[in-house]
Amino acid sequence: MTALPSLDEDLAEGLPEAAAVDGLAGSAVRRARAWLSRAAEPGSVAFWRFVEDAGPVEAVRRLRSGRAPDVVRALVGARAGQDASLEDLLRAERCGARLVVPEDDEWPAGLLHCLALASVEEPDDPRYHSPRSTALVPPLGLWVRGSARLDELADRSVAVVGARASTAYGEHVAGELGHQLGQRGWTVVSGGAFGIDAAAHRGALAADAPTVAVLACGVDRPYPAAHGALFHRIAESGVLVSEWPPGAAPHKHRFLVRNRLIAALTRGTVVVEAAARSGAQATARRAQKLGRQVMVVPGPVTSAMSVGCHELLRDVELGAVLVADAAHVVETVGRLGEDLADPPERPAGPRDGLSDVAVRVLDACPVRNGVSPERLATVAGCDVLDVLRVLPALELADLVERTEAGWRLASVPRARPR
Secondary structure, three states, rough: OOOOOOOOHHHOOOOOOOOOOOOOHHHHHHHHHHHHHHHHHOOOHHHHHHHHHHHHHHHHHHHHHHOOHHHHHHHHHHHOOOOOHHHHHHHHHHHEEEEOOOOOOOOOOHHEEEEEEHHOOOOOOHOOOOOOOOOOOOOEEEEOOOOOOOOOOOOOHEEEOOOOOOOHHHHHHHHHHHHHHHHHHOEEEEEEOOHHHHHHHHHHOOOOEEEEEEEEOOOOOOHHHHHHHHHHHHHHEEEEEEOOOOOOOHHHHHHHHHHHHHOOOOEEEEEEOOOOOHHHHHHHHHHHHOOOOOEOOOOOOOHHHHHHHHHHHOHHHHOOOOOOOOOHHHHHHHOOOOOOOOOOOOOOOOOOOOOOOHHHHHOOOOOOOOOHHHHHHHOOOOOOHHHHHHHHHHOOOOOOOEEEOOOOOOOOOOOOOO
């Protein structure tokens, strides 16, 4: 039986950093990023900058030998002496997952570039960096479960987020959005949680469209547990995505960190329902900071689950757009001049197409007693000849009728002969 290579043996192949072959990173780079994904919690500006400057392989060497800067070593702590990278990669393989890294062709570099730009704007002094829970930092790697390519799914994608304690109205809207977006060839991205997230995912699946769930735990660990079947269906046509390695637990702080990926991996974020204080609002505000369009579905003013949505719409600086269906969403984030929403259908009325004179004559007609054309001309403010010209057309349209006393509004539309 061939012995599996140790971490040091794998990293030795990365001198210098192994170049990608056929669009895939070398084994040294992949294993180094697997180790880094467990060594430190994602979201740290200082840690991301350290890996970017040193490269993933050299970063691991420095951390394990104690040669990394103190601020970075403090982020790793006791994990520096541990290594579960190979186990993580094998565990991912067993559940149909893989580690996608920036060196791979599958990496959604174009969409995630906004996070790199945001990180560059952070101050040099680590003491003044944004908190890890809100910092806009690129991921070091993404564990992806499912056969679909992450970059292709994310290319035309929209985030649909909202309250866990959603109402029937919110779940209906989210499901319709997911279904309609899927039919239009757009990928729905959400967090796999109860409520709006699950409704959006199920709507997309009902349209036989792929969907993406960004998790705050390992891709092999369904959370909530009740969504195990849902996650299995998502992985069959779409993907499950996480920054944390297989087996990682869904700690509360990880959900806050995860939200930036939902905003960054999509063309825009739709908030369906949100309480006055909610993670959906936080995701929307991160999307705005990343230059993404924020869209909001309004709700009843009496609903506590729509307070957050209305606050987002009232925030002028946020620039949120009110949307009611997938057509509005696609028009907002789609290609200019191509993805346009059709105007809403308006029921045809008997007055449609009437001339200005005909409308005035119609308004002048009494309901009960008929009057002469001269009287109609006086009330309508036009010539008698104009009245005589439009009355036959109004009669044919069953809008007026002639009585012994004169003209009046038709009481009951007459059935047309077949």
